[in-house]
Amino acid sequence: MTALQEWYTWLEPLREIAETAGERILEVYRSSDFAVEAKDDESPLTRADRAAHETIAAGLRRLTPDIPQLSEEGDDIDAVTRRSWNNYWLIDPLDGTREFIKRNGEFTVNIALIDNGRPVLGVVHAPDLATTWSAAAGERAYRFDSNGMQTIATRRAQSPLTVVVSRSHREAAIENILERLGEYHELSVGSSLKICRVAQGEADLYPRFGPTCEWDTGAAQCVLEAAGGRIMDIGLQQLRYNQKDSLLNPDFIAVGDVDYDWQRLVSALNWEQR
Numbered sequence: 001m002t003a004l005q006e007w008y009t010w011l012e013p014l015r016e017i018a019e020t021a022g023e024r025i026l027e028v029y030r031s032s033d034f035a036v037e038a039k040d041d042e043s044p045l046t047r048a049d050r051a052a053h054e055t056i057a058a059g060l061r062r063l064t065p066d067i068p069q070l071s072e073e074g075d076d077i078d079a080v081t082r083r084s085w086n087n088y089w090l091i092d093p094l095d096g097t098r099e100f101i102k103r104n105g106e107f108t109v110n111i112a113l114i115d116n117g118r119p120v121l122g123v124v125h126a127p128d129l130a131t132t133w134s135a136a137a138g139e140r141a142y143r144f145d146s147n148g149m150q151t152i153a154t155r156r157a158q159s160p161l162t163v164v165v166s167r168s169h170r171e172a173a174i175e176n177i178l179e180r181l182g183e184y185h186e187l188s189v190g191s192s193l194k195i196c197r198v199a200q201g202e203a204d205l206y207p208r209f210g211p212t213c214e215w216d217t218g219a220a221q222c223v224l225e226a227a228g229g230r231i232m233d234i235g236l237q238q239l240r241y242n243q244k245d246s247l248l249n250p251d252f253i254a255v256g257d258v259d260y261d262w263q264r265l266v267s268a269l270n271w272e273q274r
């Protein structure tokens with residue numbers, strides 16, 4: 001695999017690919033009168049997932065024919081093959097499937113370029129919110145919406161903390177942690193938008209205890225890190241990608257203020273015994 005000297009120039013085409021996939025999703029979302037509960041072959045959800053996946057796969061093949069793709073909706077790729085890659089596109093064509101079904105608009109298209117275990121490009125697009133977040137490692141993070149393009153940045157942690165939690169997946173462990181935080185403000189949000197809310201300085205912490213996959217976090221992690229934040233496992237190590245046979249993430253916290261004493265919070269939460 002060649003070195004990725006050109007990767008920075010791929011950010012704009014990447015945003016276009018994500019937004020085109022978003023248009024395909026919205027065609028289904030807006031045309032269907034659906035009440036789907038599960039993925040079956042005929043469901044609008046499945047059609048939207050597939051249409052977004054195909055659009056992204058074709059767009060990335062045109063942009064970078066030599067870089068492999070790992071998509072939630074793509075072929076299963078065995079771990080040995082995958083782990084031999086130095087870099088690859090990591091894709092969740094439609095994150096927040098429950099939000100799509102509930103029609104609350106909180107679903108996203110996610111594309112990250114992973115290089116040696118780290119996200120170096122990331123685009124998160126929320127089609128129904130007409131908003132896109134994008135970043136390249138080592139550069140600024142941006143949000144594009146009806147007001148145009150803005151630089152985004154995380155904020156200093158505020159007291160009480162504002163905590164983002166999943167709208168649809170709320171494990172008992174999360175309830176325990178929230179209880180132990182004492183006073184806090186809560187934002188309930190679907191999909192990778194939670195990480196984007198931390199990245200744009202609206203929230204301080206997003207704790208996730210329970211299964212997520214690497215494609216749920218890769219693109220938004222790139223945005224959050226470029227905006228000044230971090231996603232860390234319980235050892236406060238930054239999440240890395242393609243390091244294991246499994247594609248499941250560990251428990252993690254996404255934080256905006258890297259100078260805050262998260263270690264103290266994590267220790268106080270008695271994480272190991274939650």
Ligand SMILES: Nc1ncnc2c1ncn2[C@@H]1O[C@H](COP(=O)(O)O)[C@@H](OP(=O)(O)O)[C@H]1O
Binds near residue numbers: 094166189192
């Ligand atoms: N049991 C499980 N195993 C793996 N991933 C899970 C999971 N439960 C939830 N997730 C992940 O959490 C994501 C939704 O997160 P949230 O609740 O924050 O919106 C899902 O994305 P999809 O909607 O793309 O399937 C899915 O990847």
Ligand SMILES: [Mg+2]
Binds near residue numbers: 094095216
């Ligand atoms: Mg997902």
